[in-house]
Amino acid sequence: MQLFFHQNIQDSTFHLDMEESKHLIKVLRKQQGDRVNFTDGKGCLFECTIIDPNPRKASIQIDQRLYTPDDDFYIHLAISPTKNSERMEWMVEKLTEIGVHEITFMESEYSERSKLKLDRLEKKIIAACKQSLKTRVPKLNPVTPMVDLVQDKKFDDYQRFIAYVDKENDQHLFEKIEKDRAYLILIGPEGDFSQQELQLAFDHLFHPCSLGKSRLRSETAGVAAVHTIQLVNNLQNL
Incomplete structure (x- = not known):
């Protein structure tokens, strides 16, 4: 088709x-x-x-x-954009194919880019919807400061995660997800989050999580996170 x-x-x-x-x-x-x-x-x-x-x-x-009915769950990925715009285009394409519901580009302390061509990214998303036969276009938001996302009360009912690299942060996202929830997961830049940003997230009840033992590029981490949440919510159908 x-x-x-x-x-x-x-x-x-x-x-x-x-x-x-x-x-x-x-x-x-x-x-x-x-x-x-x-x-x-x-x-x-x-x-x-x-x-x-x-x-x-x-x-x-x-x-x-x-x-097509709505999913019983909702995935909102907030991620710091990379310096290479082509990597962001690849990411939104793959996220759409896998099944993300909302994407926010997030400005953090070590962000590499603060401006994006959202219209071009929207076209990539629509093309991915057509290719993967999806009837819902994910919502795409402009660059938003991390502090605003973390403190936004509309996410109080979401299960909230922050993924980062630390040998003490060894519990995988897969182990922490509760099925059929709304989720907000934060992915930082390749310089990762600062200690102040991590503490801010913890103060607002974000759960630390790992995406595996490898150190991932930001866009790879975003794809891995969304795929993990999809996998947990669809296990009963596999």
Whole structure:
């Protein structure tokens, strides 16, 4: 199955912009009457038919709407962006495929970057949703100071973790997760968190956790954390 994305699907028919129309009609050579599948990124899958294969403004008719229920858990990853933007693009792509619900880029003491091209990252996320047949687009937040995240009361009901490298921090995230919860996990830069930042997190009831014995790159740690939480919550289905 091929999955296409259109953000605002409200009526029984809708039109694609020039870029999407050209891709669908000229590149993929779709014709009038062909069946295509769309998502709005909000949990809906639309089974559709092309009614006008105009390469500048293709018209699509909705035949059936299907809804994907929310997960019983919610993964929010907060991570310090790396200096290399391509590594961040790779990360958001893989996180989307694995199944993250929200990503916040976090400014910490040793952060390597404070500005990101969020529009480019959004495109990577949407492309990953289409490739992995996901009908929900993860929420992407701009760079936020760590202190604001740690002190935000909206996370009081979340199970909160901070992952860092220390020989005394040897309990793996896998062992600490409670199923069917909302989670917030903090991943620092490759210089890791400062002692002051760790203490701030502990003071606000964040649980220390390890992601294994290896020292991971930040983006690898983010992927490992999300995969671990997904694994624990889906063990009964394996």
